[in-house]
Amino acid sequence: MPQTLSQKILAQKAGLDEVLPGQIVTVTPDRLLTHDNTAAISQNFKQLGVESVWDPGRLVIVLDHVVPAADEKTATNHKVIREFVRRQGVVHFYDVGVGICHQVVPEKGHVVPGSLILGSDSHTTTYGALGAFSTGIGRSEAAVIWATGQIWLTVPQTMVIQVTGSFPRGVSAKDLILHIIGDLGADGALYRAVEFRGPAIGQMSISGRMVLCNMSVEMGAKAGIVEADEKTEAWLKGRPAQSYELVTSDPEAPVEQIHSYCVDNLCPQVACPHTVDNVKPVEEVVDTEIHQALIGTCTNGRLEDLQMAAEVLRGRKVAHGLRLLVLAASAQVYRKALAAGILGELTAAGAVILNPGCGPCLGAHQGVLAPGEVCLSTANRNFRGRMGCNEAFVYLASPATVAASAVAGRITDPREML
Amino acid sequence: MERIRGKAWKYGDDVNTDVIFPGKYTYTISDPQEMAQHALEDLDPGFVHKVAPGDVIVAGKNFGCGSSREQAATCLKYAGVGAIIATSFSRIFYRNAINQGLPALAVPEAAEMIQAGQTVTIDLAEGQIMAGESSFSFPPPSAFVMGIMEDGGLIPHVKRELATHKLVRPVDGGLKRGEDETR
Numbered sequence: 084m085p086q087t088l089s090q091k092i093l094a095q096k097a098g099l100d101e102v103l104p105g106q107i108v109t110v111t112p113d114r115l116l117t118h119d120n121t122a123a124i125s126q127n128f129k130q131l132g133v134e135s136v137w138d139p140g141r142l143v144i145v146l147d148h149v150v151p152a153a154d155e156k157t158a159t160n161h162k163v164i165r166e167f168v169r170r171q172g173v174v175h176f177y178d179v180g181v182g183i184c185h186q187v188v189p190e191k192g193h194v195v196p197g198s199l200i201l202g203s204d205s206h207t208t209t210y211g212a213l214g215a216f217s218t219g220i221g222r223s224e225a226a227v228i229w230a231t232g233q234i235w236l237t238v239p240q241t242m243v244i245q246v247t248g249s250f251p252r253g254v255s256a257k258d259l260i261l262h263i264i265g266d267l268g269a270d271g272a273l274y275r276a277v278e279f280r281g282p283a284i285g286q287m288s289i290s291g292r293m294v295l296c297n298m299s300v301e302m303g304a305k306a307g308i309v310e311a312d313e314k315t316e317a318w319l320k321g322r323p324a325q326s327y328e329l330v331t332s333d334p335e336a337p338v339e340q341i342h343s344y345c346v347d348n349l350c351p352q353v354a355c356p357h358t359v360d361n362v363k364p365v366e367e368v369v370d371t372e373i374h375q376a377l378i379g380t381c382t383n384g385r386l387e388d389l390q391m392a393a394e395v396l397r398g399r400k401v402a403h404g405l406r407l408l409v410l411a412a413s414a415q416v417y418r419k420a421l422a423a424g425i426l427g428e429l430t431a432a433g434a435v436i437l438n439p440g441c442g443p444c445l446g447a448h449q450g451v452l453a454p455g456e457v458c459l460s461t462a463n464r465n466f467r468g469r470m471g472c473n474e475a476f477v478y479l480a481s482p483a484t485v486a487a488s489a490v491a492g493r494i495t496d497p498r499e500m501l
Numbered sequence: 502m503e504r505i506r507g508k509a510w511k512y513g514d515d516v517n518t519d520v521i522f523p524g525k526y527t528y529t530i531s532d533p534q535e536m537a538q539h540a541l542e543d544l545d546p547g548f549v550h551k552v553a554p555g556d557v558i559v560a561g562k563n564f565g566c567g568s569s570r571e572q573a574a575t576c577l578k579y580a581g582v583g584a585i586i587a588t589s590f591s592r593i594f595y596r597n598a599i600n601q602g603l604p605a606l607a608v609p610e611a612a613e614m615i616q617a618g619q620t621v622t623i624d625l626a627e628g629q630i631m632a633g634e635s636s637f638s639f640p641p642p643s644a645f646v647m648g649i650m651e652d653g654g655l656i657p658h659v660k661r662e663l664a665t666h667k668l669v670r671p672v673d674g675g676l677k678r679g680e681d682e683t684r
Contacts, residue, residue: 270563445524
C-alpha cells in the first residue's frame, strides 16, 4: 500500500509494515525533549513510583524558557532540573546559554530524517524540516514516556501544501507561512500532518523549512514535514548525527487535502492581534506605531534571519523611543553572527542583544510589555497576554519587516529599505 | 463515573492556552490549587470568582489551541470545571484534558445550542448531554479513556498499571508489553 512520509515513519516506529490514518499506534520516540518544564515533569515521574528513566540516552533536556533565571523561583526550578539530570544520568543536557531547544536539538545532531521526536513543547513540530516526524505532548505524557518508553499516537491524515515560484526580494518563509495560516485558519490543519512540497520548498534553506514546520502548529497541525533532500544532507554533514535511511512519500500515496500556493507575487505579511490567523498584507497595517521590536525566537533566530536584519539596518538607526531586541536562537548562531560582524552592525544600529533563549516571547522576563504598548515580533504567537501584559498588542512578521519597522518606528514594508 | 452537572460558561472560537493560563506563570506556579486561581485570567477575569464545582465550559472550534502547557487543563479542573464541550479541540489540549481526568467532548451541536448559564447534565458512559429541553448524544469515550478518567488522570492510571504489571518497562530501549494488555 503506498504511504506518505508521516505514515512510514510512524509505522516503522510502531514495528508495523504499514499504518492507516486514524489508526492508533504505540511508539517509542528516538528522542524526547523537555525544557524548563522538566522539574514539573520530574514530579509527575516521581508519582509513578519508577526509580530510573527508561533510557537516559534518549532524553534531551534544554534550559531555555527563562534563562538566565529571572528570580528565585525560576532559579530553583533550574536547580531541581540539574539535580534530576545528575541523578538520572541524562546524557544530553544543555544548560543555560546553549540556546533555544528547537535550534539546539537539530544543531546537536538529535534529528535525522525518518526519526520520531516528541517534546513537551508545542513547537516541537520544527524538526519536520529535516524529514523527521515530530510533535508536542503534555507534561504527564512526557513523564509516562520517561517511565515506560512508550506513548500512543493517532496516525494523522496528510495535508499537502504545494509551493511553487521564487520569493521576491524582502519576502521569506515567514511571509509564506503567515499567508497560509491566514488562508487556512487557526484550525485549518487540525490533527493533520502538513507535508510541504514543491520547487519553492526545494530551493528553500533548512532554516526556512524550520520556519514553516515551526508554525504549522499555529494552524493546528500535529506535524509539519519536508522530505529530506540534498540540502538536508548538506546541513547534517559535520554534525554528530546518527546514521539514517532516507524516507520519502510514495508519489501515489493518497492524501486528504492538497493546497497550492505560488510565491512569485507574495508580499510581506503581518499577523495582527490577537490571533495568528488574523493575517494582512503589510500595506494594510503600515503606519501602525510600535514601541518594541523583537527579532529572534525559535521561529526566526537563525543566522539568515539575523543576516537579513543586519542588511536592512546597515547604516540606519533604530527609531528614537523604540526598543529593538535581538536574540540568536543558540550560542552557535550567536558566535557565527559575531564572527560575521552581524551583531556589531545590529548594535551599531541601536539593537539590544539578548542571550540565546526564549526570552520575551512567552512574557516571563526580558522585554515584557506595558499596557497599551505594541510589539512587532518575529515570534510565532500574538495571543492576548502573550508577552506578559494582557493590555498590550503583539503583531508578527518576518525579520526583514521587523527590522525595517524598527527603523521607521511604525510597521513598514521592508522592500522600501532593500 | 457519576454524572456531571453544572452551569454553562460560554466562550467563542480558538480559545488559546495563553488566555486560559498565562505563560508568565508557567515556571513559577506548581500547586494545582494556585493554578486554579488564574484559570481563564486573560479571557474572563470574573470566572474564578463565580465558577462552581461541576460547571461546564461550552466553546466553539479549536478550544485550547497554542502552547502544550498542561496547566491549561489542570487549572480548569482544579477550578471545579466538570467538563468542556466544544465544536472541536486543539490536539495537545485534548490529550492534556483526558490526561488530567477532565472530560473534553467535541459535540458541535451541543456547543452551538447550549446557552450561557443553562444547567447542563452529562452522562459520560451513556454519551448523553442534557440542557433544558434539549439532549445531545455523542460516542461515549473508549474503555481506555474512561480508564484514565476513572483513575483521575494519566499519572495515577499508569501508576496503577505499572503496579499491577499490566504495563512492563522496555528492556534495553526496546518495547515490551504485558500479555494481558489489551488496548
